[in-house]
Amino acid sequence: MEGTKEKIVAAACDIYLIEGYKGMSMRKVASRTDISPTAIYRHFANKEALHQQVLREGFSTFDSYLQGALVGTSPMERLDLAATQFFNFAVEQAKYYEILFLTMDHTVEHKVKGALKRDAMQSRKFMVERVMECMKDGSMKQDDPEEVALQLLSTCNGFFGLYVSKKVSGSRAEMKARYDRMYRRLLAGLCV
Structure with missing residues (x-):
């Protein structure tokens, strides 16, 4: 079962590929995962931190x-x-x-x-x-x-x-x- 953090990263990947970094937002990620924007901030301090995690997961x-x-x-x-x-x-x-x-x-x-x-x-x-x-x-x-x-x-x-x-x-x-x-x-x- 995919955890919340993994769902957030997967959604951020999808949005990044379609809209790029500038088009990616915490609100869009929240909407795609059916998680409140506030809940996302429990896992990632900001958009940059989420973006870094997407890249870190990719490199890993x-x-x-x-x-x-x-x-x-x-x-x-x-x-x-x-x-x-x-x-x-x-x-x-x-x-x-x-x-x-x-x-x-x-x-x-x-x-x-x-x-x-x-x-x-x-x-x-x-x-x-x-x-x-x-x-x-x-x-x-x-x-x-x-x-x-x-x-x-x-x-x-x-x-x-x-x-x-x-x-x-x-x-x-x-x-x-x-x-x-x-x-x-x-x-x-x-x-x-």
Whole structure:
């Protein structure tokens, strides 16, 4: 059973995706959840606190997906699993994916940046570590691990942006096959 706080965050996600940060209000969230506006303030001090919680939940969920890649037994298997987990997150957690990677309102990002900077940097750090492992064991060419990780993340994120925004279509299995082929082409230029 979903608790009150979870209902509030879910409603805030929905409103944020439709109307952006400026369109999100405690009153709208209250109306969507059938909770009084006063009751929402028992859980969140203000709109900014609620917005930060939406982002925090998104980053935490994304991180939990990436952590699943650590079961790989080699550096390259962990990198491959991270790419798969990124796909799974984008498909299974489409709302959070859109909020974190497609629609974050940059006019309020400065308010959020300080509070959530560590959370926001986790996925990047995770990918840099995977790339560094692959370079260290010789399965990837020596290069700047930060730039290679950003290249991988940017390419994958670009694919998801097209997929989530329906600019490319197909079943989940078809999209996963396309994604895998694209990822393999990219890796071909990075691997030894």
